[in-house]
Each structure stands twice: as structure tokens, then as C-alpha cells.
Amino acid sequence: MKSLAFWAVAVTCFLIVFGGYVASSNSGMGCGPDWPLCNGVLVPVLKGATLIEYAHRLIGALLAVLTGVLCLHLWRFPRRGADRIASAATVGLLTVQIMLGAFVVWFDLPPAIVTIHFLMAFLFLGCLLWIWRNVPYSSFAPLPTSAPTEAKRHARVLLVFFTTTLLLGAYVKHQHYGLACGWLACGESIWPSSKAQMWQTAHRAAATATVLYTIWTAFIAHRRGWGRPLKRRLLLAAAVGLLQAALGVGTIESGLHLPWAVVHLAGGTWLALLLIDLCICLHLPAIAAAKSTPSLSISGRS
Numbered sequence: 001m002k003s004l005a006f007w008a009v010a011v012t013c014f015l016i017v018f019g020g021y022v023a024s025s026n027s028g029m030g031c032g033p034d035w036p037l038c039n040g041v042l043v044p045v046l047k048g049a050t051l052i053e054y055a056h057r058l059i060g061a062l063l064a065v066l067t068g069v070l071c072l073h074l075w076r077f078p079r080r081g082a083d084r085i086a087s088a089a090t091v092g093l094l095t096v097q098i099m100l101g102a103f104v105v106w107f108d109l110p111p112a113i114v115t116i117h118f119l120m121a122f123l124f125l126g127c128l129l130w131i132w133r134n135v136p137y138s139s140f141a142p143l144p145t146s147a148p149t150e151a152k153r154h155a156r157v158l159l160v161f162f163t164t165t166l167l168l169g170a171y172v173k174h175q176h177y178g179l180a181c182g183w184l185a186c187g188e189s190i191w192p193s194s195k196a197q198m199w200q201t202a203h204r205a206a207a208t209a210t211v212l213y214t215i216w217t218a219f220i221a222h223r224r225g226w227g228r229p230l231k232r233r234l235l236l237a238a239a240v241g242l243l244q245a246a247l248g249v250g251t252i253e254s255g256l257h258l259p260w261a262v263v264h265l266a267g268g269t270w271l272a273l274l275l276i277d278l279c280i281c282l283h284l285p286a287i288a289a290a291k292s293t294p295s296l297s298i299s300g301r302s
Contacts, residue, residue, distance in 0.1 A: 001073050005132035008066045012125045013269050015059050019121070020265035023173065024258050027052035028109050035105040060101070067094050070131065083134065090127040096120055111174040118170040119163070126276045133280050151226050154217045155279045158237075161210040162275050166268065168203035175199065178256050183249040207248060211241040233281075237274045244271055 022028055030053030031038035038044040038054050046054060071087035100117040107113065172178055180186065180196035181204070192198040218234035220226075244267040251260040 001070065002132065002135045004066065004070050004073070005128060005135055008063065008070055009125065009128045009132055011059065011063045011066060012121070012128055013273065015056070015063055016121050016125070016269050017262065017266045018056055018059060019118075021258075021262050022052055022056050023114075024256070024261040025049070025052060029105070030054065031057070031105065033106060033108065035102045060098075064094060064098070067091070067128070070128075074131070083131070086127055086130050086134070090124065090131065093120060093124040093127060097124060109174065111171060114174045115167060115170040119167055122163075122166065122272055122276075125272065126280075129273070129276055130280050133277070148224070148226060150224075151221070151230060152279075152282045154213075154220065155275070155282050158210070158213055158217060159275050159279055161206065161213055162272065165203065165206040165210050166272070168199065168206050169268070172199050172203045173261075179252065183252040204248075207245060211238075211245050214238045214241045230278075230282075233274065233278050237271065237278065240267065240271045240274060243267055 022030075027049035030049030030051070031044065032040070034040055036057075038057070039050060044050050044054060067090060071091050074083050074087040097117065097120050100113060100120060103113050104110070104117055172180075175196070177196040177200045180194065180200040181192065183204070184190075186192050186197045186201065192201045214234070215238045218231070218238040221231045221234045244264070247260070247264040247267045251257070251264045254260045
């Protein structure tokens, strides 16, 4: 079951990034206003924007099957109550995602609904990560069960900063505000003077706060000796945060060129994985106990 959870996480990440490709290539309405059909048929003529949007739907269907099998397995076999709650939340979020996806198509990509749809994808990813990490006999290096309360607090703040950046970025993208300002200033002024510039500046400010706070937390971890696994995770998150900032600059300087936009989203998805996983590992000391179970490895099945 652990391998099934891993593949569900992997497909979710790919689907998020591919969804960014769909949006950046203006293929979101490639199937017209039809859902679940595509241009009025079950299998349309696969070319251009229709091929891209239809491929996105097929990957989503694959993820729905993987998630259904995974959650059914969690319910069929004796588990802790938390496992069943996580599986129910995962199914619930998937259902909401499907409904939001339909609304996005029916109402021609409204920015507010698309932004919520984007956020729900990361909440869904978080549930799958929780299941993957919480399935017994994981092979990853667990964090200490006595992780400092301060570390947990910083991880939660990081997640809030990142979520804010994520929401603002999605809204800016779908309102087409991405080039309202440059990567440093808005025209001849640092301060925004229009609605579009204010939203874009807010996104840049939230992104800057996220990267700086990640670096600061990594510094605190090393200075106060929070343990090697935690320090390594924070260092990696800081490095990915800096990379993501550089990709953001490149995306703006390229005029939102498609490859830059997709890679920028991929970097954001990677950072999301790291920060969500950090919070999960800090708040689930039971994972460390599962690691100590003898004679079992990641290749085992539960």
C-alpha cells in the first residue's frame, strides 16, 4: 500500500504541474464548455488545445482511481481512527476538486474558482503525503519524537507564508496580472499604482517573505542544534526557495514564456512538498516508532 500512496503523490504533483501547462498554454477551454464530455463527445479529435485539456482530464481520472483504491484499502483493513479520517478527507477533497473542475469549465475559467481549485489540489496533496508518511514501515529517516515546539511553530508559519504566496500567485496568473510589474519595480516606481500592480506586488512580497523566513528557520535550526534530519530538510527547503525566487525572476523577464512558467510552478510544487512534509513529520512522532519495527522495509506491504 505504501507504493500505491507514493504513486498517488507522484501523479498529483505531475497533475498540478501539467495543469499549469494547460493554463499557461491557454488550453483550459480545449474541450469547450462541456464536462464530463469534451466538445460534446466522449473521445474528441485529439489535437491542439483539445489534446492538452483532454490529457489533463485523463491524468485526473487515473489519480481518482489510484486514490479510490488507496482509501478503500485503508477502510477495509483494521487501522487507527486517524488513518480512516485521513482517507475520508482525501476522498472528500477529491470530490470537491472534481466539482470545482466542472465549475471552472462550465463558467469559462473564473479566476476566483480557479484559485480555489488550485489551493484544493495542494490540500489534497497534503492528505496523500500524510497517508504515505503514516503508513507503517517507512524507510525515511524520521525526525526526533522530541522535536522542539519552536520548530513546529516555525514550520506552521512557513506553511502559512507559502500558502499565501500560492493563492496570490494563482490569482495573479488567472487575472493576467503577471506582467503588471517587473520583478523588482512597477515601471518607474517601486510602489504599485493600479489594482493589477497591487496584486502582483503582494505576490512578490509574500514570496520574498517565504524565502527569507525559510532561510532564517534553517539558520535557527543549525544554531540551536535541532538534529541533522530537521536541519537537512530546512536547508533543502531554503535552497529550493532561492531557486524558486530565481525562476520567478526569469518568468517575468521572459514575458511569462511557457517553459519558464511551467518550471516556476514545478519549483513551487517541490517547495510545497518539502514544507508540507516537514510539518507532517514534526507532528507525527508515531512515524518514528513505526520505523523501529524490525524485519520490515519499504518493500513490505501492509
